[in-house]
Every structure is written in C-alpha cells, then in structure tokens.
Amino acid sequence: MPNPLQNRPVVITIAGFDPSGGAGILADIKTFEALGVYGLAAATSNTFQIDSEFFGVDWIEQKKLHYQIGTLFAKYCPTHVKIGLIKDFKSMERVVRLLKKLNPAVQIVWDPIIKSSSGFCFHKEQQIIQTKILGQLSLITPNWTEAMTLWAGGLPQIMDMSEHCPVLIKGGHRPDHYGSDLLLDKRVSTELPGNHFGGRSKHGTGCVLSAAIIAHLARGNYLEDACRKAKNYTEQFILSNNLNLGYHYRNEQAN
Structure with missing residues (x-):
C-alpha cells in the first residue's frame, strides 16, 4: 500500500508520553514537524513528570502497544521508526520483531533510556539484549553512562558490536571530550565535535537528537550526515532559550 502522505516521509516514534512536552513522543513529534517529516506515535507509557522532576510511570500493556503500531502501519506504511522509553529489553525484542514483520525493510533507531535525568531508574538489566x-x-x-552500563566491556566491546549495529555515543556525559559524540560503525570510529554551552541544558535533548536522526534518515541522508545534522539541530534546540524546556524552530534547510 502506498504512503497516503506522499509529500513527506512518514516516521513513527514508539516512546513514553511526557505531559510537560519536553521529552518522549511529544518532543519527537515537534522535532519531526520542524524537520519536514510527518510524525506518528505509539505510546509505551504514561509518565508523571515535569521538566525538572520525575514522579512515576504507568506502562501500557504489550497487546495495546502492538495494536497501536499495527494500526499505524496498516494505513501509513512508515519506513522509519524511533524507539525510546520502553518497559524492558524483552518488550524491545517483541516490538522489533513486530516492526520487521510489518515491514522487513524498516529502519529503526533505538534511544535506550535506562534512567531519567532526575535519577528515576527504569531498568534493572545491566546487559544489552x-x-x-x-x-x-x-x-x-x-x-556515555548508558553505554558503559549496557556494555560492561566498555569501548572495545562496543566497537566489536558495531560490526552488527552502529552506535552513536552521545557526549553530554563523556569524561574525555565533553559534548563530542562518537559514532562507531563497522569498527570505525568517527568523532562528531560539539560545543560546550557553559552548563546550559534542556529537558529531552536525547529524545530530540534521536528523533532528528531518524527524520534525516527518512529524508534520504546517510547515517553520518544524519547524525551531524541532528546534532546541529539539537544544539540549536539547547540554545533556543534560557529555560529547561526548549523551542523547536522549523528548519527550512532540513536536507
């Protein structure tokens, strides 16, 4: 079935609902719109939070999550998906299998969220799927912190794993080159330099970055280019105001 939204690529975010709008599916949808792709969403959870504090999470049962995803695929034929906050790695496996069943060629970006910025821990697992x-x-x-948790062997283990799947280690928590991201793909590492904003930060920057990457991939960019453009968009988001919640400005030069 052809994409009924022919003027724009269609992208799905599968992530949590943040009522503050700073992270999760609301942040992803804002990013998609700014970058010229049409965003759809399937909610994995309802969270109870504001931009500075996390209170709890109510997970949506697997059957209902899969129903959301299947309904969207049946109508809109998306080719690109972002997965954010999800209950556990077993749920992640099931969602990936479903996505590949619905569209074997679908491209998936996974932003693993182990702990909220305010310290709320979502997952007890210490090892990657x-x-x-x-x-x-x-x-x-x-x-950086998530990467060292998921792969106990550190960078050597991640480098080996990049033979199977590329990894972009975000530099916000990086001890050696703060703000610079590290893209590992087929055992090749590429530094993506970043700027230091003097302690300025935003709620939801990780969500925005991964959403921007999948948006640029959907628009036909190669992986490294998509990561660089997404990093630039995220830095603009960080600089958009002096608040903890950022603004999303439409990017007319999305490609």
Whole structure:
C-alpha cells in the first residue's frame, strides 16, 4: 500500500508520553514537524513528570502497544521508526520483531533510556539484549553512562558490536571530550565535535537528537550526515532559550 502522505516521509516514534512536552513522543513529534517529516506515535507509557522532576510511570500493556503500531502501519506504511522509553529489553525484542514483520525493510533507531535525568531508574538489566536483535537496528544512541552500563566491556566491546549495529555515543556525559559524540560503525570510529554551552541544558535533548536522526534518515541522508545534522539541530534546540524546556524552530534547510 502506498504512503497516503506522499509529500513527506512518514516516521513513527514508539516512546513514553511526557505531559510537560519536553521529552518522549511529544518532543519527537515537534522535532519531526520542524524537520519536514510527518510524525506518528505509539505510546509505551504514561509518565508523571515535569521538566525538572520525575514522579512515576504507568506502562501500557504489550497487546495495546502492538495494536497501536499495527494500526499505524496498516494505513501509513512508515519506513522509519524511533524507539525510546520502553518497559524492558524483552518488550524491545517483541516490538522489533513486530516492526520487521510489518515491514522487513524498516529502519529503526533505538534511544535506550535506562534512567531519567532526575535519577528515576527504569531498568534493572545491566546487559544489552542479544546481538541478533541488535543486528536488526539501524542505530543505537546511548549516552556515555548508558553505554558503559549496557556494555560492561566498555569501548572495545562496543566497537566489536558495531560490526552488527552502529552506535552513536552521545557526549553530554563523556569524561574525555565533553559534548563530542562518537559514532562507531563497522569498527570505525568517527568523532562528531560539539560545543560546550557553559552548563546550559534542556529537558529531552536525547529524545530530540534521536528523533532528528531518524527524520534525516527518512529524508534520504546517510547515517553520518544524519547524525551531524541532528546534532546541529539539537544544539540549536539547547540554545533556543534560557529555560529547561526548549523551542523547536522549523528548519527550512532540513536536507
């Protein structure tokens, strides 16, 4: 079935609902719109939070989540998906299998969220899911702390794993080159330099970055270019105001 929204690529975000609008599916949809792709969303959870504090999460049961996803695929034929906050790695595996069943060629970016910026821990697992599942992803975007948690062997282990799936380690928590991201793809590492904003930060920057990457991939960019453009968009988002909640400005030069 052809895409009924022919003027724009269609992208789905599968993530949590943040009522503050700073992170999760609302932040993703804002990013998609700014970058010229049409955003759809399937909610994995309802969270109870504001931009500075996290109170709790209510997970949406698997059957209902899969129903959301299947309904969207049946109508809109998306080719690109972002996965954000999800209950556990087993749920992640099931969602990936469903996505590949619905569209074997779908590209998936996974932004693993282990702990909220305010310290709320979502997952007890300390190890990454099976390489077989990772091989079906187009990119994983952990921050430095998440990467060191998911892969106990550190950078050497991540480098080996990049043979199966590229990894973009976000530099916001990086001890050696703060703000610079590291893209690992097929055992090749590429530094993506960033700027230091003197302590200025925003709620939801990780969500915005991964959403911007999948948007640029949907628009036909190669992976490294998509990561660079997404980083630039995220830095503009950080500089958009002096608040903890950022503004999204339409990017007329999205390609």
